[in-house]
């Protein structure tokens with residue numbers, strides 16, 4: 110532990126506060142009791158043989174994916190709030206040293222609990238009478254580790270993007286949501302897994318655990334780099350924003366190998382991510398001024414809402430191209446989806462930024478309500494009037510019955526209208542101010 | 550004293566619509582103890598955070614030991630010890646765990662850790678408290694620990710934002726003694742406060758700020774020279790204080806007559822014989838003088854005068 114905590118002092122700090130002697134004793138006692146419980150169930154004539162194995166990995170997944178992710182999702186936010194962040198910023202620690210230290214450190218107690226449950230999972234294989242193989246044990250542990258990396262890095266990503274002004278609940282709910290999502294995926298995979306489980310990807314069969322583990326690691330790596338970038342910006346480390354566009358390109362490539370339902374699910378998941386990033390970063394006038402008066406468009410100073418919506422638009426453009434040219438089995442209007450989503454995203458981000466510029470209190474919450482209503486109200490009214498055919502005007506809806514241009518035009522106009530209002534505001538506020546500020 | 554180590558050049562910072570620091574320029578010599586004074590909201594904290602390269606200026610810049618805070622913020626960070634106006638401590642850690650964390654974070658030589666941490670605890674007066682949890686510490690102890698963190702890596706420059714803020718008289722004296730000690734070791738110190746009298750006996754330089762603007766920056770001697778026009782005098786009378794006030798107000802060259810109980814303070818423009826005339830006139834008017842002296846100007850006086858002038 111010592112060399113690691115010297116290299117990454119954050120780990121040492123968390124170890125000192127998370128692994129006190131009392132907590133360690135309590136953790137050992139609890140895991141022994143839980144394991145014994147599951148063991149007695151597995152050995153009773155009524156219980157199924159794999160009860161202990163499944164129970165043990167469920168506990169592992171619960172502590173690591175839910176508790177651990179929540180801890181990571183609060184890590185940077187808490188420091189900003191407690192004002193310890195500035196003290197860390199002054200040390201020579203690099204963004205990587207802080208980000209990695211937090212990934213290992215913040216959920217340390219949950220890792221410890223998960224490791225304590227491992228012997229029980231191994232015993233579980235022995236008492237299962239062949240129902241569970243060691244391959245499954247190894248596969249599930251590797252997959253859990255990869256998924257943990259993904260969930261914890263995503264938690265840290267959320268946390269690093271949470272500026273203290275944004276209410277704590279948003280970040281906490283997001284962290285919990287991430288954790289619950291991860292555990293659902295994990296248990297879903299593990300409980301349906303059999304030796305012959307496989308994934309069809311790029312028309313090949315891949316065995317399930319290695320494929321999922323690799324995917325989780327790749328996505329986790331991206332989330333980690335995103336958190337690392339955001340922490341680096343706080344440390345005033347120079348650099349360019351390339352990770353998000355790169356991730357979108359990777360996502361495109363990744364999606365290309367999947368089946369249709371999964372394709373659209375990922376498009377939506379990416380959208381959620383982009384909305385979350387835009388909402389969590391209430392960058393004020395200073396950030397915009399700094400960015401607009403800087404020399405490079407793609408500098409580290411770019412407001413996150415701009416970077417994310419821009420990346421998504423690019424992603425959607427390529428995605429549409431791809432869907433249209435190579436892969437449109439149903440030959441329906443679904444390929445318009447990413448494009449429509451990105452246009453509505455641009456509209457919503459422009460509204461959000463507008464509320465922020467106009468100093469409305471709680472701009473994030475107001476935008477959420479406003480956008481929500483702008484989708485829901487027209488749909489409810491149209492449904493009640495039996496006029497479903499106009500829904501495409503108010504919501505991202507690929508309508509088979511209307512032509513491409515008519516389908517896209519309303520959202521395009523809304524996005525453009527909001528963008529031009531925003532640009533007018535920016536012009537008035539910043540270009541005049543920026544040129545005045547530059548005078549010697 | 551010697552070369553310029555901090556050079557502030559038209560530093561300006563806005564927060565949306567508020568202008569917190571408005572084009573401030575000054576320089577600090579190596580080894581100086583530089584007091585930054587001003588009322589609440591003057592922009593002291595904002596200025597300090599910019600100098601520490603924690604907050605980016607809207608325009609202007611500063612060079613710390615030749616390094617630009619905008620171009621090399623990371624290099625500036627490692628040069629400084631910063632004591633913020635809040636504690637920023639990890640409440641769940643013990644004192645020595647906290648110091649150990651920063652020792653490693655500052656990448657200091659691992660062999661020396663035990664000695665350095667003991668040494669620094671003794672230095673700030675926290676010896677024997679290594680195992681105390683930070684959450685249970687008093688304000689004074691927290692401030693000492695915060696100072697210990699700021700000087701742990703032996704920085705050349707210290708930025709201390711209200712080190713005495715919220716402390717009782719005793720802790721304030723202890724803190725003052727600590728700072729005097731640091732000043733003697735040749736560190737360059739910028740210290741902010743709104744209590745001037747405390748700064749007076751260990752500062753070499755002073756800068757006065759109000760509403761984001763710098764009203765004055767220079768040596769303490771210069772600051773004293775900036776006293777209001779006339780010399781100040783103080784008298785005490787056993788009887789006839791009212792008469793003394795009336796007499797003084799009628800006297801040519803006397804201004805700013807103020808009565809504090811049986812004391813009267815006033816300003817007078819005149820040479821020594823003229824002062825003797827004033828005393829004679831007072832006695833002649835039936836004032837029973839028990840004390841008459843020239844009041845030494847403090848920087849508090851020049852500060853008050855400057856503030857009056859700027860408002």
Ligand SMILES: Nc1ncnc2c1ncn2[C@@H]1O[C@H](COP(=O)(O)OP(=O)(O)OP(=O)(O)O)[C@@H](O)[C@H]1O
Nearest residue numbers: 564567568569587588589590591592593594595596
């Ligand atoms: N983060 C911020 N956002 C908006 N305004 C700020 C911020 N920080 C400071 N200000 C404003 O800048 C001005 C200067 O504040 P600053 O804290 O620098 O003053 P100060 O001299 O340190 O005051 P005090 O003696 O109370 O500590 C104030 O008007 C304050 O409201």
Ligand SMILES: [Mg+2]
Nearest residue numbers: 593594595634
């Ligand atoms: Mg202050």
